Amino acid sequence: MNFQWYPGHMTKAKRQMQEDIKLIDLVIELVDARLPLSSRNPDIDELGKNKARLILLNKADLADEKANRLWKTWFQEQGFFVVELDARRKNSMKLIRDTIMESCREKIERDRRRGIQNRPIRAMVVGIPNVGKSTFINTFAGKAVARTGNKPGVTKGKQWIRLNKNVELLDTPGILWPKFDDQAVGMRLAFIDSMNDTLLNIDELSLELIRYLTEQYPGVLGERYQISEEAEAVNILEQIAQSRNCVRTGGETDYSKAAALLIEDFRSGRLGRITLELPAGSQQ
Numbered sequence: 001m002n003f004q005w006y007p008g009h010m011t012k013a014k015r016q017m018q019e020d021i022k023l024i025d026l027v028i029e030l031v032d033a034r035l036p037l038s039s040r041n042p043d044i045d046e047l048g049k050n051k052a053r054l055i056l057l058n059k060a061d062l063a064d065e066k067a068n069r070l071w072k073t074w075f076q077e078q079g080f081f082v083v084e085l086d087a088r089r090k091n092s093m094k095l096i097r098d099t100i101m102e103s104c105r106e107k108i109e110r111d112r113r114r115g116i117q118n119r120p121i122r123a124m125v126v127g128i129p130n131v132g133k134s135t136f137i138n139t140f141a142g143k144a145v146a147r148t149g150n151k152p153g154v155t156k157g158k159q160w161i162r163l164n165k166n167v168e169l170l171d172t173p174g175i176l177w178p179k180f181d182d183q184a185v186g187m188r189l190a191f192i193d194s195m196n197d198t199l200l201n202i203d204e205l206s207l208e209l210i211r212y213l214t215e216q217y218p219g220v221l222g223e224r225y226q227i228s229e230e231a232e233a234v235n236i237l238e239q240i241a242q243s244r245n246c247v248r249t250g251g252e253t254d255y256s257k258a259a260a261l262l263i264e265d266f267r268s269g270r271l272g273r274i275t276l277e278l279p280a281g282s283q284q
Contacts, residue, residue, distance in 0.1 A: 017047060017172055023122055024170070025107050026052040026100060030127035030136060033063035033084065035276040036071045038188040039128055047126075052103040053080045054123075056096070058132040060084040067275035067282075074279040087136035096140065100167055120168045122160075130194045137161060137171055188276050193267055206259035207233040209266060212276070220271050237262070 027048035032039040055075045060068050075082045081103045085092035104121045127133050161169045210233040222229045227239035241258035248254045265271050
């Protein structure tokens, strides 16, 4: 199965980000904690070089806790500030606000030496599709979202979100990159719904997920669906179909319905806390 999705609007969005970065002090990059490396657009490192960098391990509540710790350490070793969060909840927002100030300490000190006071930190929020950028911004801003109007040098109509006197956020569209060198990356992105499902073979995708889960998280499928995992992936999918009454008129097994159900159970966290990749050299 070949994984690729790069609609034309993503090219335009990338060009806009290249212009906007000139105004930015900090790049806040959201990644999916279940696949932190595969859910990073490799173009962002080039775009954000020489800027302060903050990685938000979003959907950490859906990912393996041990893996979250491994990834947090790994990113910190690469020079990033890192915060784990569930963007739907407010309990991490004070930590994020404090981390933003810490990550831009040098910029704040430079401004102070130049006699510039109270200039807000300007942060660009970036990430691939469906990684939770809008949810994060809405939760971070709460009900006090205030658009500050146009900024010099920004395309007409571009709006910023002023959180408070210290921080302004610039939202950006979710963008992928033109070609996946490793199709396993595309497959993982398909698992978390960062690609267009209508372009995917969900049946095949579900079989790949079954193979991964039975190897790395044995017992998860058996417990969820009350089935035996001692079988080939297609037979396990058939058992899931029977367990969840995925049957067409006439008694024929509806594999596609069972496949979609399995994928949705994974995406929603109903299968438990699962991580799809680990830092190099780490073990599950």
